[in-house]
Amino acid sequence: MDEWTSKKVSLNEILKEEHPEKEPHFLDDDLVMSKFVTEKDIRAHYQNELENGKVVSNQAGGAREITIDERSLVENRPKVVIDNTLDLTPEDYRKAAFATGIPFRPNGLFPPNDTLLTKLSTDPMYFPFMKHVPCERPHDFVVAPGCWASGDSAAKAGLDVRHFYRFPRNGCDHGELHGAVRAGEGAAICLHGYTTAHGGSIETILDECTAEIAKCEFAPTATTINFKVNLKKPFPLHRTCRILCKIKSISSNKLRIVTTGEIYDAEDDTLLVTCEAELVDIARISANTQEMQNKMKSNGAVNRWNGM
Structure with a gap:
């Protein structure tokens, strides 16, 4: 583990102790060690300062909470x-x-x-x-x-x-x-x-x-x-x-x-x-397609029909 990664892991442990209210949303070590996660991200997570729906992620380009219109x-x-x-x-x-x-x-x-x-x-x-x-x-x-x-x-x-x-x-x-x-x-x-x-x-x-x-x-x-x-x-x-x-x-x-x-x-x-x-x-x-499905169903052959 390199020095930068080690510092991130240590920071995560310290912030867990300082912010027990974040449990069960503590960051795990595998995530913290990702090259896409910075010290700033870790601090912002525990201090509720992530903006625009951002979440700490090991994805290139990051990730955010998504709400889809049904x-x-x-x-x-x-x-x-x-x-x-x-x-x-x-x-x-x-x-x-x-x-x-x-x-x-x-x-x-x-x-x-x-x-x-x-x-x-x-x-x-x-x-x-x-x-x-x-x-x-x-x-x-x-x-x-x-x-x-x-x-x-x-x-x-x-x-x-x-x-x-x-x-x-x-x-x-x-x-x-x-x-x-x-x-x-x-x-x-x-x-x-x-x-x-x-x-x-x-x-x-x-x-x-x-x-x-x-x-x-x-x-x-x-x-x-x-x-x-x-x-x-x-x-x-x-x-x-x-x-x-x-x-x-x-x-x-x-x-x-x-x-x-x-x-x-x-x-x-x-x-x-x-x-x-x-x-x-x-x-x-x-x-x-629907018409053919209906015909085949009436003939008992619906299971052999795969659509178009």
């Missing part, structure tokens, strides 16, 4: 919301999303009179909308609250994406998603060090946008299962970029869809990123 647990999702996903249509989704539009974002990253955003906003052929999710009302949706990848919460974190839907034109079978996006400091590789956006933040933009066009055209419960991206050029911070997402194909059984996405520099139209995403209608797959 509503965030998967098993606590309201059953009525799950049931309401089974017969939703793209028309339902567009109706709700278009009615909301894009309200003011207190943490928005777009300046006044942005050329691209103004053009999309003032052209009646483009319908602004935000990400919505199913709710407790049949055939209806609500704006996704606190979403990491969309809305004002995403803008606060460093990505401000504005979606616009355009109905099919020129003989096309499907509509398109057009959009404007700006990446702020929160999306940077390194704040004030690398003045370009992190690849993961760029991929997030297209992951979200390809899913949104799928929800508008294919199924509101479309869920990404495969995503391929090509980062062609550095993605600048605080510079408006243009988004275009399209439908590439829909499977004959209407369970899968492939979408494509591109992002361009809005100033010189340089292609920055391309992607292709594959999504499935998770509600229909779940319904089909």
Whole structure:
């Protein structure tokens, strides 16, 4: 045992004697000897001076007491919301999303009179909308609250994406998603060090946008299962970029869809990123799975069914 570790063990024994009220929360020697535990941590533990929920821990980066909102647990999702996903249509989704539009974002990253955003906003052929999710009302949706990848919460974190839907034109079978996006400091590789956006933040933009066009055209419960991206050029911070997402194909059984996405520099139209995403209608797959389970159960074969 080295001198520093020995001092920590001795300090722990002294503080145990001085603070008997901390029992049964005395620190054990194995924990005290950890390289991640300091003398300051030991003193703060016994003197009740640890802040922000911190606890003495042998974990890199430390640990703190965590309180989880029970509503965030998967098993606590309201059953009525799950049931309401089974017969939703793209028309339902567009109706709700278009009615909301894009309200003011207190943490928005777009300046006044942005050329691209103004053009999309003032052209009646483009319908602004935000990400919505199913709710407790049949055939209806609500704006996704606190979403990491969309809305004002995403803008606060460093990505401000504005979606616009355009109905099919020129003989096309499907509509398109057009959009404007700006990446702020929160999306940077390194704040004030690398003045370009992190690849993961760029991929997030297209992951979200390809899913949104799928929800508008294919199924509101479309869920990404495969995503391929090509980062062609550095993605600048605080510079408006243009988004275009399209439908590439829909499977004959209407369970899968492939979408494509591109992002361009809005100033010189340089292609920055391309992607292709594959999504499935998770509600229909779940319904089909349940139907098959019920059939097999009625035939006495439920134990041989493992789901999908």
